[in-house]
Amino acid sequence: MTRKVIPILYMDGVSVSFDGFKAINTLSLIIEPGEMRAIIGPNGAGKTTMMDIITGKTRPDEGEVVYNGEVDLLKLDEAEIAELGIGRKFQKPTVFEGQTVYSNIELALAMNRSVRTSLFWAASKDQKERIEAILERIRLTAVRDEMAANLSHGQKQWLEIGMLLAQDPKLLLVDEPVAGMTDAETEETARLLKDIAQDHSVVVVEHDMDFVRELDVRVSVLHEGSVLTSGTLDHVSADQRVIDVYLGR
Numbered sequence: 001m002t003r004k005v006i007p008i009l010y011m012d013g014v015s016v017s018f019d020g021f022k023a024i025n026t027l028s029l030i031i032e033p034g035e036m037r038a039i040i041g042p043n044g045a046g047k048t049t050m051m052d053i054i055t056g057k058t059r060p061d062e063g064e065v066v067y068n069g070e071v072d073l074l075k076l077d078e079a080e081i082a083e084l085g086i087g088r089k090f091q092k093p094t095v096f097e098g099q100t101v102y103s104n105i106e107l108a109l110a111m112n113r114s115v116r117t118s119l120f121w122a123a124s125k126d127q128k129e130r131i132e133a134i135l136e137r138i139r140l141t142a143v144r145d146e147m148a149a150n151l152s153h154g155q156k157q158w159l160e161i162g163m164l165l166a167q168d169p170k171l172l173l174v175d176e177p178v179a180g181m182t183d184a185e186t187e188e189t190a191r192l193l194k195d196i197a198q199d200h201s202v203v204v205v206e207h208d209m210d211f212v213r214e215l216d217v218r219v220s221v222l223h224e225g226s227v228l229t230s231g232t233l234d235h236v237s238a239d240q241r242v243i244d245v246y247l248g249r
Helices: 047-054 078-084 101-110 127-135 153-166 183-196 209-215 233-237 240-249
Strands: 009-018 021-031 036-040 062-067 086-089 171-175 202-206 218-223 226-231
Touching: 021 078, 021 226, 036 078, 036 209, 047 171, 047 202, 078 086, 086 153, 086 218, 101 127, 101 153, 127 153, 127 183, 153 171, 153 183, 183 202, 209 233, 218 233, 218 240, 226 233, 226 240, 233 240
Parallel strands: 036 202, 036 218, 086 171, 171 202
Antiparallel strands: 009 021, 009 062, 218 226
């Protein structure tokens, strides 16, 4: 008997209106454990609102949002959802610019309640090794002692991803990670996210189609608050509806 896979994220019939405008309209989406999914669509399609709902920032008017097959996210607040293991990376990086790269990861680790024991928390040997492993993963070992303010835009994005990883999320929501990056940084970010997806579920909202192609994952197209179609990038790019509402613009 085949064992049924429990989705890491299950959204069904989700709708929310703001002043009469339906930002999300009976949205249904399933993300499997260990899956990376790209979300594309025109401005106003509901991509940010969708992430606001998943993270508890916005409450929908109706629908279901279930995490890991058992947790009703609509009953929890933002802090409780973050503690569950859902991390969100906003488009504009928010790092501690007056701290070193290493200290940023250390501070993020300290904010993880599962490891924090007191106000005077100090990293253990194992935790220091974990910080080093995260720095290696996010391509910042060579600048570990640099002030975060001195990093390039792309490096700041990687640092914030590393800060999320320090808090041990199971599901990462990443909003337009390559906006403003150089071509080289964009290519490296694709490699980084594919690496992270080896042991996390990842949802990437992005406009850069070349970057989405680099990710080589299933793509869902949002339009007017619901999923228009899903499939490979080639499949959705050939859909006349997608060309009409998004790619043809």
